[in-house]
Amino acid sequence: MSSETGLPAGWEVRRSNTKNLPYYFHSETKDSRWEPPAGTDPEKLKEYMAQHHSSKGVAPANFANADGKKIRAAHLLVKHRDSRRPASWREPKITRSKGEATTLIEQYQAQIRAFEAGSTDSNPKSLSELATTESDCSSARKGGDLGFFGHGDMQKEFEEAAFALEKGEVSGIVDTASGLHLIQRLE
Known part of the structure; x- marks a missing residue:
């Protein structure tokens, strides 16, 4: 104890x-x-x-960590049965395999890339649009927006990917204990 x-x-x-x-x-x-x-x-x-x-x-939302750096990001999360909590607002019990989750998030990634390229093929959508309906995170209702966070606030893999992005940039697929993510740095 x-x-x-x-x-x-x-x-x-x-x-x-x-x-x-x-x-x-x-x-x-x-x-x-x-x-x-x-x-x-x-x-x-x-x-x-x-x-x-x-x-x-409780520190206000604009409070900075020791290094003074906070960023704002949004994400789209696809959970699978081996995720830390295999349940979401969309599905009370997630049974898809990690392979099935990978296929799903790759389809979302293609739609986001098509949107960014201005393409009209493959049903282009922004990360925010897709997160609103497809993300397994409760942040979906805010278009995946997680608000501001600093170093040490998120899972290591997520944080490293988010901090490496330029404003507006979308990450590749990021694998964490929570599931598979696409992350977009907002600020």
């Missing part, structure tokens, strides 16, 4: 980028949940949350 948080061993408190709320994450099993896991010391957790996650301690 963590003496500081009161959570069982392996669990930590993280902050959701989409809902800006704290959640509980187990680094080994990659399990995440909104409710504290079994075995939590509720008094210690309450004290920790009051100190570190109360509204007066």
Whole structure:
């Protein structure tokens, strides 16, 4: 058990980028949940949350990390049955294989490239348009927009790809524990 948080061993408190709320994450099993896991010391957790996650301690959206660099990006996420949480607002239980997810995201990538090239072939659409209807992330309702984030806020593979992009540029397919992503840097 963590003496500081009161959570069982392996669990930590993280902050959701989409809902800006704290959640509980187990680094080994990659399990995440909104409710504290079994075995939590509720008094210690309450004290920790009051100190570190109360509204007066939350940084504003434009707050910069230690290196001062924040970017804004949108993404389209395609989950598969081996994703960290194989469920989404679109499907309560995702059963597609990683190969099927790859085929899907490659089709979306072709539509985005056609849109960027000004083509009228292959049903061109922007990443934002596709994310709104096809993304397995709750950010879909905002066209995939994840808002501003800095170093250490996202999964390593996602962050590295997003920070490497120029404004307006769309990444290749990025594979993370959450699934497969296409990322567009907005700012």
